[in-house]
Amino acid sequence: xxxPPQPDEAFFLRVMRWQDGTLxxxxxAVLEEEMLASEEKRRVFAEWQVRSLQINELLRRExxxxxxxxxxxxxxxxxxxFLRWPLAAAxxxxxxxxxxxxxxxxVASAGSPGLASVTYDAAAEWDGGKSPGSGRMAEGSYSLAxxxxxxxxxxxxxxATLAGPARFDLVAPGHIRxxxxxxxxxxxxxxxxxxxxxDAATVLDRGTVFGVDVKADGEAQVSVLxxxxxVHPPGSREMTRIEQGGKLLAHPRRKQQVQxxxxxxxxxxxxxxxxxxxxxxxxxxxxVVPQTRHRWNxxxxxxxxxxxxxxxxxxxGSPLLLDVTPAGAADPKKLQAGGYPLAAGTRVSSFLxxxxxxxxxxxxxxxxxxxxxxxxxxxxxxxxxxxxIQSDDLLGHPRVVYRDKPRRGIEKGRKQEGRxxxxxxxxxxxxxxxxxxxxxxxxxxxxVAAP
Amino acid sequence: MLTPEDITGTLLRERLAxxxxxxxxxxxxxxAEDIFQDxxxxxxxxxxxxxxxxxxxxxxxxxxxxxAIDVLRxxxxxxxxxxxxxxxxxxxxxxxxxxxxxxxxxxxxRKCIDRLTPNNQEIVRLRYFEGRAGAQVADAMGRKLETVxxxxxxxxxxxxxxxxxxxxxxxx
Numbered sequence: 001x002x003x004p005p006q007p008d009e010a011f012f013l014r015v016m017r018w019q020d021g022t023l024x025x026x027x028x029a030v031l032e033e034e035m036l037a038s039e040e041k042r043r044v045f046a047e048w049q050v051r052s053l054q055i056n057e058l059l060r061r062e063x064x065x066x067x068x069x070x071x072x073x074x075x076x077x078x079x080x081x082f083l084r085w086p087l088a089a090a091x092x093x094x095x096x097x098x099x100x101x102x103x104x105x106x107v108a109s110a111g112s113p114g115l116a117s118v119t120y121d122a123a124a125e126w127d128g129g130k131s132p133g134s135g136r137m138a139e140g141s142y143s144l145a146x147x148x149x150x151x152x153x154x155x156x157x158x159x160a161t162l163a164g165p166a167r168f169d170l171v172a173p174g175h176i177r178x179x180x181x182x183x184x185x186x187x188x189x190x191x192x193x194x195x196x197x198x199d200a201a202t203v204l205d206r207g208t209v210f211g212v213d214v215k216a217d218g219e220a221q222v223s224v225l226x227x228x229x230x231v232h233p234p235g236s237r238e239m240t241r242i243e244q245g246g247k248l249l250a251h252p253r254r255k256q257q258v259q260x261x262x263x264x265x266x267x268x269x270x271x272x273x274x275x276x277x278x279x280x281x282x283x284x285x286x287x288v289v290p291q292t293r294h295r296w297n298x299x300x301x302x303x304x305x306x307x308x309x310x311x312x313x314x315x316x317g318s319p320l321l322l323d324v325t326p327a328g329a330a331d332p333k334k335l336q337a338g339g340y341p342l343a344a345g346t347r348v349s350s351f352l353x354x355x356x357x358x359x360x361x362x363x364x365x366x367x368x369x370x371x372x373x374x375x376x377x378x379x380x381x382x383x384x385x386x387x388x389i390q391s392d393d394l395l396g397h398p399r400v401v402y403r404d405k406p407r408r409g410i411e412k413g414r415k416q417e418g419r420x421x422x423x424x425x426x427x428x429x430x431x432x433x434x435x436x437x438x439x440x441x442x443x444x445x446x447x448v449a450a451p
Numbered sequence: 452m453l454t455p456e457d458i459t460g461t462l463l464r465e466r467l468a469x470x471x472x473x474x475x476x477x478x479x480x481x482x483a484e485d486i487f488q489d490x491x492x493x494x495x496x497x498x499x500x501x502x503x504x505x506x507x508x509x510x511x512x513x514x515x516x517x518x519a520i521d522v523l524r525x526x527x528x529x530x531x532x533x534x535x536x537x538x539x540x541x542x543x544x545x546x547x548x549x550x551x552x553x554x555x556x557x558x559x560x561r562k563c564i565d566r567l568t569p570n571n572q573e574i575v576r577l578r579y580f581e582g583r584a585g586a587q588v589a590d591a592m593g594r595k596l597e598t599v600x601x602x603x604x605x606x607x608x609x610x611x612x613x614x615x616x617x618x619x620x621x622x623x
Contacts, residue, residue: 009601009604012600012604012607013600013604016585016600016603016604017585017600018533019478020584020585020586021478021531021584022584022585022586025531028531028532028533032533032534032536032537035537035540035541036536036537036540039544042540042541042544043544045541046541046544046545046546047546047611048607049471049472049474049475050467050468050471050545050546050550050551051560051607051610051611052471052474052579053467053470053471053474053480053483054467054551054552054556054557054560055560055564055575055579055580055610056480056579056580056582057467057557058557058560058561058564059575059576059579059580060580193580193581204581230587239583239584239587
């Protein structure tokens, strides 16, 4: 039996572009013409379509094989129409359930790790008696009446922080539906994917730190602090990419509005630190969102130490010299001249803390002291001017210009009572600081182990 | 005349093939799944009209196609896609239930995907799991669009050959 000739490469290219929706009307007509003329091409096209869906199904089953009973992540339209035909609905629901079960055959068990676990809780009050008492959160609906909660998603370690009041569903591994409230997230493994559904937009994370704020009327604001996200209206594949610093407003019944990346990201200042792994800060610390036009002079205060997240989850390519380690020096007088090496290949997240008093004609010293606690171990602190400059490229925030920064580091060589001190606690999670600044600013970089 | 159970069984056996057919209109797997469920509701509601499983499937393909066009027209105001003539011509060659969703077929495909290079697996994941268009896959992987399309063409061909070989050589 003769095997029919295989279609040429141009045909496959047209099929792929057709799947993408990028064929023009004329090109679609060409594709149709050649398929109508060739049963083999129709057969190949049909197999291609079916195989594409088979792959989608297999990968979904694999992705959702986390031991939990889950439902498909994205549904369109109302199921209320089922009620019109009660008898039909019963059978059809059986079909739908069977279809869903086909993807997700696992059922939650008592010993299952759940879809997420709570890693931080600040005065969280839950509605409806459904609170993650054990810290594990199974698939289902949650209503956070007040407070803040941070959770880590089981399937990939993504961190999501929610501020009450917030209503959300954990629908599947890596998939959250946010009905109302504010959520910020930092994705641990972009290759595993993290998706936030809202009625106005679906947010697909691409390795980033971002926030979603859903109002009571369904309007959703998506803000990107770091990296990028793709957003599309529910039921559509038309993606809009939002780069870091950018913002998108979406409403279930209105057109999306994208605001440029130069905009200052606001609205999540209270959640970003928690999401990035800062558990507690002195009331003196103020979080700074990195901006393209960051002006150091805008951050002057006699009572505030500013905390700015820099590069997160970066791997050091060569040994990095630290000035303070958990077992190392406590104050600048004792800084080891050679520094403490941090091994190459270490995965770190960086935070810059800086203190710059207001203009002070009399040059009177201003003191500030407090602490900051991280969820992960602090690996060390860079506090020397030269080492700060040397580590800017690796650890500094890519959108912030450091070269116009005034004198770097913490001050040294003064009397005991006026000396700046930065120290790491015994448990390695907390950084204590006691800074005394005159006209010159104080600044240090904290390196935290990245999960 | 078929019972609602007969119809449910038929549609379940053909779920994947029918959903893939509907996605030929929607170009969106999720939307195609929703339309498949709509079709199920309607099919079960008119069980007495059908006299054979083939009758159910013929009706379901047409109903799914029309429903998909209606949904797109309502949502987008227009439908840009293959003509009704083309869609009708595809029906006779469309793979049926066993070929599309039998356990051996899916298992064979899974093993064949596992044999792809990590790079090709990533292309497959981005394109068919995340639903990214070719240009977005290229962007995500730092490749040219043409390179991604060539890779996808090779991947489909390899998977088709691999599955065929496994289904013919492995004992059932």
